[in-house]
Amino acid sequence: MDILISGASVAGPALAYWLRRHGFNPTIVERAPQLRDGGHAVDFRGDVHLSILRKMDGVLPAIERAQTGMGATWTVNAAGKKIARMPADLFAGDIEIQRGDLSRILVDASDTEYIFGDSITGMTEDADGVTVTFERTPPRRFHLVIGADGLHSTVRALTFGPESRFAKYLGLYVAIFRMENYLGLDHLGLSHTAPGRLAAYYSARNNTEARAMFFFGSEPLTYDRRDVEHQKRLLREAMSGVGWEVPRMLREMERAPEFYFDSVSQVHVDRWSHGRITLLGDAAWCASPLSGVGSGLALVGAYVLAGELAAARGDHRVAFPRYEQLMRPYAARAQKSGEGIAGMMVPEGRFMTWMMRQSQRLMPYTPGMSLIAKSARKTAEAITLPEYPVGSAPRPRPSGRAS
Numbered sequence: 074m075d076i077l078i079s080g081a082s083v084a085g086p087a088l089a090y091w092l093r094r095h096g097f098n099p100t101i102v103e104r105a106p107q108l109r110d111g112g113h114a115v116d117f118r119g120d121v122h123l124s125i126l127r128k129m130d131g132v133l134p135a136i137e138r139a140q141t142g143m144g145a146t147w148t149v150n151a152a153g154k155k156i157a158r159m160p161a162d163l164f165a166g167d168i169e170i171q172r173g174d175l176s177r178i179l180v181d182a183s184d185t186e187y188i189f190g191d192s193i194t195g196m197t198e199d200a201d202g203v204t205v206t207f208e209r210t211p212p213r214r215f216h217l218v219i220g221a222d223g224l225h226s227t228v229r230a231l232t233f234g235p236e237s238r239f240a241k242y243l244g245l246y247v248a249i250f251r252m253e254n255y256l257g258l259d260h261l262g263l264s265h266t267a268p269g270r271l272a273a274y275y276s277a278r279n280n281t282e283a284r285a286m287f288f289f290g291s292e293p294l295t296y297d298r299r300d301v302e303h304q305k306r307l308l309r310e311a312m313s314g315v316g317w318e319v320p321r322m323l324r325e326m327e328r329a330p331e332f333y334f335d336s337v338s339q340v341h342v343d344r345w346s347h348g349r350i351t352l353l354g355d356a357a358w359c360a361s362p363l364s365g366v367g368s369g370l371a372l373v374g375a376y377v378l379a380g381e382l383a384a385a386r387g388d389h390r391v392a393f394p395r396y397e398q399l400m401r402p403y404a405a406r407a408q409k410s411g412e413g414i415a416g417m418m419v420p421e422g423r424f425m426t427w428m429m430r431q432s433q434r435l436m437p438y439t440p441g442m443s444l445i446a447k448s449a450r451k452t453a454e455a456i457t458l459p460e461y462p463v464g465s466a467p468r469p470r471p472s473g474r475a476s
């Protein structure tokens with residue numbers, strides 16, 4: 074069976090890996106002209122995530138080789154004085170890796186056809202398959218189409234309607250970019266909070282570079298997602314007056330090789346599937362960057378979706394509802410935790426900011442820190458994974474055409 078996946082980040086290549094293992098024939102279309110490098114750090118935590126990674130040939134050792142090995146993150150005041158230490162497992166889980174490095178490892182393992190620099194423009198379904206049109210590639214037929222194309226999913230928009238119906242804005246914006254590790258941090262993070270704003274600096278790729286990350290509270294902003302200069306201007310305005318390293322970091326932004334800016338939002342869709350089309354990863358259930366389990370959810374969803382398709386011998390009418398039944402409570406729990414964190418992340422006003430600093434100071438002496446880490450682990454482990462024997466699905470057709 075020929076299966077088209079839109080999106081080559083985490084969910085897409087992980088799904089392609091499992092589909093190949095079960096004997097399906099996946100193709101991935103990715104809008105970016107090449108694999109998107111760098112980005113932010115993502116992590117896996119708990120037995121559920123690790124048990125899937127262990128089943129994937131060579132993937133866990135490759136992740137271990139590329140892991141960030143991050144240590145603690147310190148909160149600092151405007152003068153850079155360290156206030157409170159937050160241990161690595163609060164953010165880094167059991168194993169942490171740059172999202173770009175993870176994508177590369179999954180793509181290498183997936184043994185799949187990739188079409189870069191293209192996007193689906195239309196899908197017409199009939200009894201036997203889906204005719205898909207693209208911006209560049211000539212139309213092609215597939216048996217199934219999977220939208221693993223993130224928060225701003227095209228497959229979701231074409232199938233279920235505009236993003237505004239499904240996106241829930243959590244009141245914050247996030248920006249992240251790569252810069253020189255000019256503070257010379259050694260596997261260390263620093264973060265500084267001002268009313269309504271947070272700036273963080275952490276070393277990356279064995280201290281050879283660093284990431285600047287910013288969160289700020291705002292009413293919804295209107296901007297073009299392709300207009301990076303406008304996004305940088307919005308960030309500069311939002312962070313103006315914040316001390317510490319922020320002015321220098323914003324100067325570094327001007328020569329940053331990559332820049333990410335987006336709202337902190339969730340995706341809530343009543344049903345993930347329609348006919349031969351279904352959604353996976355952030356496209357289906359984005360829990361927001363604050364949940365800390367987005368990449369783990371994408372990995373688990375890919376494993377379950379491919380496994381259910383194999384168990385149903387490719388019958389999407391059986392597999393898609395079963396996949397949704399297994400994944401929905403798990404995703405909903407992660408969404409709830411993401412939402413809770415958004416409210417606490419960047420307190421408004423001087424008093425609340427002061428309160429947060431005091432509680433961070435006290436945290437190492439209270440159960441708070443370990444409770445937060447335990448709760449993230451519980452969220453990551455809140456699913457019982459079925460076993461899906463590999464090799465139970467129909468073998469790929471040599472013709473490459475749906476029939």
Ligand SMILES: Cc1cc2nc3c(=O)[nH]c(=O)nc-3n(C[C@H](O)[C@H](O)[C@H](O)COP(=O)(O)OP(=O)(O)OC[C@H]3O[C@@H](n4cnc5c(N)ncnc54)[C@H](O)[C@@H]3O)c2cc1C
Pocket residue numbers: 079080081082083084085102103104105109113114115116117164172191192193221222223224225226227228247249353354355356361362363365366367368369371
């Ligand atoms: C700042 C930040 C910090 C985060 N921190 C963590 C963390 O600590 N731990 C964690 O587990 N998760 C974290 N996450 C979340 C994690 O990155 C996502 O949940 C995860 O990447 C979801 O993977 P995905 O493949 O579903 O979607 P995405 O990673 O969003 O990938 C979607 C892919 O689809 C492509 N695409 C988009 N539109 C089209 C189109 N029309 N056609 C073809 N391709 C298209 C995109 O280019 C992209 O490659 C963080 C996210 C952000 C933004």
